[in-house]
Every structure is written in C-alpha cells, then in structure tokens.
Amino acid sequence: MSSIEVSTQTQYLEGDSAPDEDKYVFAYTITITNGGEVPAKLITRHWWITDGQGEVREVHGTGVVGEQPHLQPAQSFKYTSGAILTTPVGAMHGYYEFEADDGSRFDAAIPAFSLSLPNIVH
Secondary structure: OOOEEEEEEEEEOHHHOEHHHOEEEEEEEEEEEEOOOOOEEEEEEEEEEEEOOOOEEEEEEEOEOOEOOEEOOOOEEEEEEEEEEOOOEEEEEEEEEEEEOOOOEEEEEEEEEEEEOOOOOO
16 A cells, blocks of 8 residues: 655745735645555545635646656645635644555645634644
C-alpha cells in the first residue's frame, strides 16, 4: 500500500485582498511526498473550503495546478495555489486520489489547515 504525506503552508495576500469588499485572498503551498514503496500518479483533487460563517464550497477536478505528478518513492512535488474567502478566517481540507503503478487506486488525505489573517487567531 502506498503512503502519501501532505504538508501545507499558508500566507495571507494583503495586496490582493479587499477587506472592505469582503475579499480575503490566501496562498497555500502544498508538499506531497510519496512515502511508500510504489510509484504513484496524482489523478484528482477534492477540497472542502469553509469560511468563517460556516459556508462550505466544494472543489474537485483533475490534477493540481494543471499537472498530474507521478511520484517515485521518496519523491516530493510542491505547488502553490490560492483561495478567496469572504471572511478573514476559514479552513480547507480534502484528499487527492492516486493511482499506483500496480494499478491500485487510493486516496491521500489532506489534513485540515486554517486560512486566517496574521494575529487574528491566537
């Protein structure tokens, strides 16, 4: 069985945001590492993005940032994308669907992470 590890970093993009218009823009950088013994290709992504009022937006599609990385054991793939919220805080979580070179398919969880203005959440 393959083991995919997912880590995240987030950043508030003040220059792209317009709080007076309820527009808060965040960048998130994801690092995906194949911790298993079998090469695997990322097929799809599935996200749930929740704003500070509990509104949930579901996003799914093929690959990430236009790519479907094929990861060898111990190889990592890093990408940056973004999310726009109508509140200064929110959260994201989801999963990636992978296909291993042996033909098996499996999901790799993306642990929940917060999106928030600096120093707003203690």
